[in-house]
Amino acid sequence: MKPLLFKTLISFWMIGWLQGASAQMPPALVTVAPVESQQMAPLRKIAAYSKAKYITTIKAETSGRVIELASIGEQVETGESLGLIADETYALRITELKNAITSEQANLDFLESESKRLQSLSAKNLTSQSALDKNKSDLLTSKAKLAQAQSRLAQLQDSISKLNPKAPFNAFVTEQFAQPGQYIDQGQNFLRIMSRDQTEIIAHLPVKFKQLIQGGKIWQYQNQSGQIFEAKVTGYVPAATSNSRQMQVHLSDLSDQLIPGEAITLLVPETEPKTVIAVHRDALVYRRQGASVFIIKDNTAHKIDVETGLAQGHYIQINGNIKPGDSVVIRGNERLRDQQSVELGNN
The missing domain is CATH 1.10.287 (Helix Hairpins)
Structure with missing residues (x-):
């Protein structure tokens, strides 16, 4: 038998054996998620930081001897006492x-x-x-x-x-300028406080992004742990005021997990978003031949080769024979084979 014919027969035999083996394998336990249609755009990573919306120095409005004052780090609600001065x-x-x-x-x-x-x-x-x-x-x-x-x-x-100064907003104390027993004059610094529930994000963007900066837009940011959260554009300075000729943009943090002064990475859309087909990143299986996903139909896994595109948060754009609403495997796809029967687990 000629070597080429022998190799061809062996190849057909192996394909048949693998298909038979796949059919005889016990159902694989997998977790699925729907393929989604999402708005995505290319993202530019911009260094940014968070800050308290209000930082205020409380001054003594009358003269007297300091009896007590709030401790550094102490949290107070609006209208609560920050200390006591006696005369x-x-x-x-x-x-x-x-x-x-x-x-x-x-x-x-x-x-x-x-x-x-x-x-x-x-x-x-x-x-x-x-x-x-x-x-x-x-x-x-x-x-x-x-x-x-x-x-x-x-x-x-x-x-x-x-004599009993009150907090003008929900805040925490960052600095004391007096000590109990000290005589303080009217107008002298008493405490410095910082708002604790109105954290905003400050970023400086190139002027070329000015058409994309609109109040109410939802952008994403990445904290130092790599987690993705959302923030809303609240305003910007319509001028290139910095030495690098960039615009200052303000966003409100929608996650309530940032602390003032925390460095973050803002993910800024470079163009207007477009509608794409996207899957969770965990759905992708990478091999030497390229990327693929497994969709489930009638409790059977079907391998679909795809090309990846834009990424946003936990989702990534894909192009291939797949449509929104298809069930794609996001857990248990590492050892999954084409045409293998599956059992759906809990998300």
């Missing part, structure tokens, strides 16, 4: 003003009573016009003094309320 003279001034108000109120009550008495006497021609005029003048003066005392008391109470 012993405030209690004395409050007593003084309250006594002044009581005294002036008594004088006003007397003058109002005297006004009624004089008006009654005037009706009987038993008093002079000058007495009425003097009473009217004293009455107006007393009302003004009472209003001034009440205003001074309100101002003092407002100053007292400022």
